[in-house]
Amino acid sequence: MRRRLPYSRQTLDAADIAAVVQVLQSDLLTTGPMVDAFERELALRTGARYAVVFNSGTSALHGAYFAAGLGPGDEVITTPITFAATANAALYLGAVPVFADVQPDTINLDPEAVRAKLSERTRVIAPVDFAGHPADLDEIRHIASEAGAVVVEDACHALGAWYKERPVGSIADMTVFSFHPVKAITSGEGGAVVTNNPMYAEKLRLFRNHGITKDPAKMSRYEGPWSAEMHLLGYNYRLSDIHAALGLSQLRKLECFIARRQTLAQAYDRALAPLALQRPGRRPYVEHAWHLYTVQLQDAKQRRRVFDALHAQGIAVQVHYPPVYRHPYYQQRGYGAVRCPRAEEYASRCLSLPLFPGLTDEDIERVVDALARALDSDRRTDETGGRR
Numbered sequence: 001m002r003r004r005l006p007y008s009r010q011t012l013d014a015a016d017i018a019a020v021v022q023v024l025q026s027d028l029l030t031t032g033p034m035v036d037a038f039e040r041e042l043a044l045r046t047g048a049r050y051a052v053v054f055n056s057g058t059s060a061l062h063g064a065y066f067a068a069g070l071g072p073g074d075e076v077i078t079t080p081i082t083f084a085a086t087a088n089a090a091l092y093l094g095a096v097p098v099f100a101d102v103q104p105d106t107i108n109l110d111p112e113a114v115r116a117k118l119s120e121r122t123r124v125i126a127p128v129d130f131a132g133h134p135a136d137l138d139e140i141r142h143i144a145s146e147a148g149a150v151v152v153e154d155a156c157h158a159l160g161a162w163y164k165e166r167p168v169g170s171i172a173d174m175t176v177f178s179f180h181p182v183k184a185i186t187s188g189e190g191g192a193v194v195t196n197n198p199m200y201a202e203k204l205r206l207f208r209n210h211g212i213t214k215d216p217a218k219m220s221r222y223e224g225p226w227s228a229e230m231h232l233l234g235y236n237y238r239l240s241d242i243h244a245a246l247g248l249s250q251l252r253k254l255e256c257f258i259a260r261r262q263t264l265a266q267a268y269d270r271a272l273a274p275l276a277l278q279r280p281g282r283r284p285y286v287e288h289a290w291h292l293y294t295v296q297l298q299d300a301k302q303r304r305r306v307f308d309a310l311h312a313q314g315i316a317v318q319v320h321y322p323p324v325y326r327h328p329y330y331q332q333r334g335y336g337a338v339r340c341p342r343a344e345e346y347a348s349r350c351l352s353l354p355l356f357p358g359l360t361d362e363d364i365e366r367v368v369d370a371l372a373r374a375l376d377s378d379r380r381t382d383e384t385g386g387r388r
């Protein structure tokens, strides 16, 4: 069989490998000069004053919610069409995720649905830039400022995206990225929060290092150069220099990666136009980071057969995502009656096609051909009442 195509994967070169080896040969393996350099470069690239890296996107979300002051009983309004971590990180702090429905074209949080879910307890609004398409950030910021809430943008899909001439990272109160291997760039595991607010940046740095400070100016009792004081209950969420070196080396290629993803997405757009399915929607004022290319089949009943047919051809399409509140854990926590009809409709018909910089034009043809054949044979199966 031909090469198996995952829906996404990392793109590494000799420079990435050399960067990691260099750290392994140095004195400092964990948080050191590579973390500082990675943070400086991330802040530059995202147009934010501060970048604080973490050991995953999930721990970065936890840190951002903590810095936003989220506590027991507070509510976080977010989208159900996301990776569970967006909501889980609120649960870590005893807060309550509240799911608002999405827009049918971009599959991003619908500002009107957010407005309808506001309450006295709303502390954070957490839009997700689904698939790499920035959410309606101006509208959401406006709603948040009226409600006195903090906007934590989950941009784990959207490093390198732009919204109305502004880079993602320069817009929300805090913006969260992930460097998992399927994302735009990778550090193996890793994440970051970027912000323009020095108070948030300071909280984030404390939170990722046990809540311990070594800054004499901040200490209640400075005894000497050995002094360290714990001021809040933090975690060990530090990124190592090994990971940061890889992340920094990858970050230098971000623009190439995004440009290639955009070219591939355009190729899909053209090749899929004749097929009976819905292609991803897009607003004219965004630069899309194209983390995912998701199509919607006409009928939810088609999906299992189309999914199986493509996997049988070595094309590992995926479903992003069933609504978070459908997970058994959430169902058991009282989310059984939650309904977001547009999210559910999308989730029943969606399929993510392979999309990563290492994909070739021939790969795109192969995926489109296999998809066309799967849709065609599915249609014929349907016409004969399921008999083949």
Ligand SMILES: *Cc1c(COP(=O)(O)O)cnc(C)c1O
Binding pocket: 056, 057, 058, 059, 082, 083, 085, 086, 128, 154, 156, 157, 178, 179, 180, 189, 190, 191
């Ligand atoms: C990947 C991802 C996360 C979690 O990031 P990790 O680095 O895997 O912890 C959170 N939210 C979204 C939307 C993601 O895609």
